[in-house]
Amino acid sequence: MKIDIVEHEPPYRVGVIVGSLSRESINRRLATALQRLAPPELEFFEIGYGDLPLYNRDLDSDYPQEALDFKAAVRSADALLFVTPEYNRSLPGPLKNAIDWGSRPWGQNAWSDKPTAVIGASAGQIGTAVGQQSLRSTLSFLNARQMTSPEAYIHFTSGLVEDSGEVTVPETEEFLRTFMVKFLEYTARVLTVIPQA
Numbered sequence: 001m002k003i004d005i006v007e008h009e010p011p012y013r014v015g016v017i018v019g020s021l022s023r024e025s026i027n028r029r030l031a032t033a034l035q036r037l038a039p040p041e042l043e044f045f046e047i048g049y050g051d052l053p054l055y056n057r058d059l060d061s062d063y064p065q066e067a068l069d070f071k072a073a074v075r076s077a078d079a080l081l082f083v084t085p086e087y088n089r090s091l092p093g094p095l096k097n098a099i100d101w102g103s104r105p106w107g108q109n110a111w112s113d114k115p116t117a118v119i120g121a122s123a124g125q126i127g128t129a130v131g132q133q134s135l136r137s138t139l140s141f142l143n144a145r146q147m148t149s150p151e152a153y154i155h156f157t158s159g160l161v162e163d164s165g166e167v168t169v170p171e172t173e174e175f176l177r178t179f180m181v182k183f184l185e186y187t188a189r190v191l192t193v194i195p196q197a
């Protein structure tokens with residue numbers, strides 16, 4: 001058996017999906033920091049989902065334009081970066097709704113084989129660990145490729161990341177920088193060995 005190796009040179013376009021719709025989101029600030037610290041081979045655009053209706057399979061035969069646009073944005077990304085809070089020990093409902101829209105109609109799953117990374121911040125001690133596991137479980141079912149190491153559970157303290165995305169604690173800044181280097185490496189490996197739709 002022969003495995004095809006596909007040349008896919010950087011830069012890679014990363015779709016950023018922030019798991020919070022809040023204007024004051026600490027996860028949005030974290031997403032800004034990650035983009036600032038990332039290696040130049042990664043380029044970013046945000047994939048919004050706040051205007052999606054609630055998913056209803058009755059609409060599978062007549063997908064709303066918002067959902068078609070959302071799926072097109074997901075498909076256009078070389079990789080996806082999820083930056084999300086934990087809601088009640090799970091992933092936030094609006095994010096799950098968006099993922100559901102991206103997964104349907106049956107057989108047209110936009111998440112399949114996408115290289116993904118998951119990270120999140122909360123004021124709680126376990127820094128979104130349980131919420132991330134819920135998200136990972138869904139991404140796993142949808143056949144998204146996931147960077148499993150390093151994990152990143154950010155315990156957010158006041159002022160840790162400025163609105164501008166500047167990280168005020170050098171050790172955290174270095175950790176986040178390394179996280180993005182690893183994500184670049186992971187993305188390059190996935191795109192090299194797994195053909196993309």
Ligand code: FNR
Nearest residue numbers: 020022025026027028085086087088089122123124
């Ligand atoms: C929370 N929060 C929270 N935090 C946590 O560590 N574990 C949890 O399960 C929850 N659950 C939860 C549910 C709901 C509905 C809300 C609104 C909040 C607190 C949460 O981490 C905090 O509000 C963060 O600031 C949310 O992230 P953003 O929106 O600032 O990015």
